[in-house]
Amino acid sequence: MSEASHSAAWAPDSWRSCTVAQIPAYRNASDSNAVMDALARLPPLVTSWEIEALREQIALAQNGKAFILQGGDCAETFADCNSAAIVTKLKILLQMSVAIISGIKLPVVRVGRIAGQYAKPRSADTEVRNGVSLPSYRGDIINRNAYTAEDREPDPHLMLRAYERSALTLNFIRALIDGGFADLHHPENWDLDWVRHSPLADEYRRMVQTVADGLDFFESLTGKSIDQARRVDFYTAHEGLHLPYEQAQTRFLAHRQKWYDLTTHFPWIGARTSQPGSAHIEFFRGIANPVGIKLGVDMNPDWLRSILRSLNPANEPGRLTLIHRLGASRIRSLLPPLIETVQKAGVRVLWVCDPMHGNTETASNGMKTRRFDNILDELAGAFEVHRDCGTWLGGVHLELTGEHVTECTGGARGLTDADLHRDYRSQVDPRLNYEQAMEVAMRIAGHGRQRARR
Ligand code: PEP
Ligand code: CO
Numbered sequence: 475m476s477e478a479s480h481s482a483a484w485a486p487d488s489w490r491s492c493t494v495a496q497i498p499a500y501r502n503a504s505d506s507n508a509v510m511d512a513l514a515r516l517p518p519l520v521t522s523w524e525i526e527a528l529r530e531q532i533a534l535a536q537n538g539k540a541f542i543l544q545g546g547d548c549a550e551t552f553a554d555c556n557s558a559a560i561v562t563k564l565k566i567l568l569q570m571s572v573a574i575i576s577g578i579k580l581p582v583v584r585v586g587r588i589a590g591q592y593a594k595p596r597s598a599d600t601e602v603r604n605g606v607s608l609p610s611y612r613g614d615i616i617n618r619n620a621y622t623a624e625d626r627e628p629d630p631h632l633m634l635r636a637y638e639r640s641a642l643t644l645n646f647i648r649a650l651i652d653g654g655f656a657d658l659h660h661p662e663n664w665d666l667d668w669v670r671h672s673p674l675a676d677e678y679r680r681m682v683q684t685v686a687d688g689l690d691f692f693e694s695l696t697g698k699s700i701d702q703a704r705r706v707d708f709y710t711a712h713e714g715l716h717l718p719y720e721q722a723q724t725r726f727l728a729h730r731q732k733w734y735d736l737t738t739h740f741p742w743i744g745a746r747t748s749q750p751g752s753a754h755i756e757f758f759r760g761i762a763n764p765v766g767i768k769l770g771v772d773m774n775p776d777w778l779r780s781i782l783r784s785l786n787p788a789n790e791p792g793r794l795t796l797i798h799r800l801g802a803s804r805i806r807s808l809l810p811p812l813i814e815t816v817q818k819a820g821v822r823v824l825w826v827c828d829p830m831h832g833n834t835e836t837a838s839n840g841m842k843t844r845r846f847d848n849i850l851d852e853l854a855g856a857f858e859v860h861r862d863c864g865t866w867l868g869g870v871h872l873e874l875t876g877e878h879v880t881e882c883t884g885g886a887r888g889l890t891d892a893d894l895h896r897d898y899r900s901q902v903d904p905r906l907n908y909e910q911a912m913e914v915a916m917r918i919a920g921h922g923r924q925r926a927r928r
Contacts, residue, residue: 484760486724486733489717489753496595496747497717498609498616498628506630506718513633513722518736519589519640520710522727522762528709528739529764531583533792535868536824541578541922542795542869543571544711544740544826545911546587548903549594552614555639560646562876563588564708566908568656569678570915576681577919579926585709587873589643590738592616592636593716594902595746611901615716619901633719640737644710651708658685672909673886677916711766714741717757724761732762742766742797745773745831750780759784766795766871771804771832775815782821795824797871798856801832802848805855813863827856828871834903837883837891843904846884850917857921861928870918874906875899885910 482488500506534540545567547554563586571582592615600607601621609626611619615636618625650656655663661682672678714720714735723737735741741761745768747754758765767781786794796816800808816823829852830844837843853870860867880896881904883889898904906914 484733484756486721486757486760488760489721489757492753492756493749493751494717494753495749496612496715496744497753498599498612500628500630502630509630509633510718510722513637513719516637516723518723518725519637519644520736520739522730522732522734522736524709525734525739525763527707528583528585529792531581531707531792532764532795532824533822534581535583536791536822536866538580538866538868540581540583540868541574542583542585542824542826543567543574543872543915544585544587544869545570545872545874547591547875548587548873548900548905549613550588550591550639550643551901552592552635552639555643557646559877560588560643561650564647564650564655566874566876566911567708569661570911572658572661572685573678573681573912573915574918574922576684577916578922580922583707583709583869585711585740586647587711589640589647589710590636590712592639593713593719595713595715595744597746613716613902615719630718633716633722636719637723637737640710647708656708661686672912674909674912674916678912681916681919709739711740711742712738713744714738714754714758714765715744715747717753720757730762733760735761735763738763740764740766740795742768742795744768745770745799748777748781750777750784755781755784764792764795766797766826768828768831769796769798769800769812771800771808773808773812775811778812778815779819782816782819782823786821786823789821791822792824794822795826795869797826797828799828799831799871800852802829802851802855804832805852806859809856809859810863813859813865817863817865824868825860825865826869826871827853827867829853829856830871830873830903830906837894839891839894841891841894841898843891843894844882846882846889846906846910846913849882849906849914853914853917854921857925861925870914872906872911872914873903874911874914876908876911878909879905879907881905881907882910886913 594613596610829849833844833848880893
C-alpha cells in the first residue's frame with residue numbers, strides 16, 4: 475500500500491491491507507479470531523484519562539519542562555511475572571529518577587517497558603541449531619523459546635496469557651504506588667542491597683539527600699506538604715509490534731470521539747516496521763495514544779517526513795516522540811540531518827535517546843553484548859548534538875534490569891567479555907544491570923547540570 479492510500483478510512487484492522495512485517499501468521503485462523511474476540515471483551519489495561527495525562531507530560535517534555543525516563547527489559551517473559559522482579563524494576567526506575575531529578579531539576583516522568591513488552595522483532599525468520607531449522611523465538615506473546623517445532627509454532631492463546639500477565643503486573647504496580655511505595659519523601663523504601671556495597675553508593679546517597687532536602691526546604695518554607703511527591707506517576711509502554719493483540723484492545727471512546735489502544739499508555743513502532751506504507755504506520759496513525767517511533771541508522775529525511783505526515787498531520791502537542799538509536803560512532807553525523815528535517819517541517823516532537831540498540835555487538839565469546847562506554851558516549855553525543863542544533867533532548871530509552879546480571883560489559887565494576895557467562899539471563903538483548911543503570915542516571919544528571927549552567 476502506498477503512503478497516499480493511508481489517507482483512506484482508518485479502522486482498527488485496516489493495517490491488514492498494508493505490508494505486514496514481523497507478524498507471523500497463525501496456522502488456525504478461527505482459533506486466533508476467537509482469541510481476539512475474547513480479548514476485545516475483556517476490560518482495558520489502561521484508561522484514556524491516564525493516556526491523556528501522559529500525553530500532557532510528553533507535551534511538557536517537548537517544551538523542555540519535563541524529562542522522560544523510559545526503561546525496562548528488552549523482552550519481558552511470563553516466568554518473570556513475579557513480585558520480586560516487578561518490585562526491582564519499579565525500584566530501579568524510581569532510584570534513577572531521583573538521581574536524574576537532582577541534576578536536571580525538572581519533573582521526571584517514569585515510563586516502564588513493562589506490562590506488555592512481550593513481542594520481539596527478529597532479524598531472521600528462522601534459527602538453525604545442529605542442522606535443525608525452526609521459526610525464531612519472537613517473544614512470549616507469540617511462541618515459546620524451547621527448541622522444538624511445537625514450541626516455536628505461533629500460538630494465539632499466548633495473547634491471552636500476555637494480557638493476563640500485563641494485568642497482574644499493572645495491578646501490583648498500581649497497588650505499590652497507591653500504598654505510598656513511590657513516595658519521594660521516603661526513598662529508603664527502595665534501597666536495595668547494592669546501595670551498601672556499590673562504589674557509586676555515596677554519590678547516590680548525596681543525590682537522594684539533595685532531593686529530600688529540596689522537598690523539606692519547600693515544605694518548611696510554605697508550611698504545606700508536597701503531596702504530589704507522595705504518589706508519583708508511572709506509565710507503561712511496549713513495542714506495538716503484534717498488531718492482532720493491539721487491535722483487539724483498541725476501542726472507540728464515545729466521550730472522546732477517538733480510538734485508543736488500551737493495552738498500554740505509550741506504544742512505539744520499532745526500527746524494523748516503520749517503512750512508509752507499513753501495517754504498523756497504518757495502525758498507529760489511527761490511535762489517539764502518544765506514540766514513539768525508533769529512528770535507526772537507515773532513517774533518512776524523506777522517510778522521516780513521511781512518518782511525520784502520517785502520524786501527526788495536525789501537529790498535536792504530546793503526540794509524537796522520536797527515539798533515535800544510532801550508535802556511539804554515528805550519532806554525531808547521523809542525528810543533525812534528522813533534527814534539521816524536523817525543524818524544517820516545523821512540527822513538534824519529543825526527542826529521546828536510546829543509547830542501547832545502536833551499540834549491540836558480538837563479544838569475543840560469541841555472546842551478544844553492549845559496551846558501557848559506547849552507551850555513555852552515545853548519550854553524551856545526544857546531549858551535544860541537541861545542544862548544537864538548539865533542540866531539547868527530553869528523555870532516554872534504556873534496556874535495564876534491577877538485578878545484578880552480566881549482559882553489558884564495562885561500568886563501575888569493569889565487567890569483561892569473560893564475565894558475561896556468570897549471569898546472562900536476557901533471552902534477547904543485553905540489559906544494563908543495576909549499577910550500570912544507576913551510573914547512566916548519574917551521567918544524565920551530570921549532563922542536565924551542565925545544560926542548566928548554560
Ligand atoms: C527494542 O526496543 O527492543 C528494539 C527491538 O528496538 P529497535 O526497534 O530500535 O531495534
Ligand atoms: Co532490545
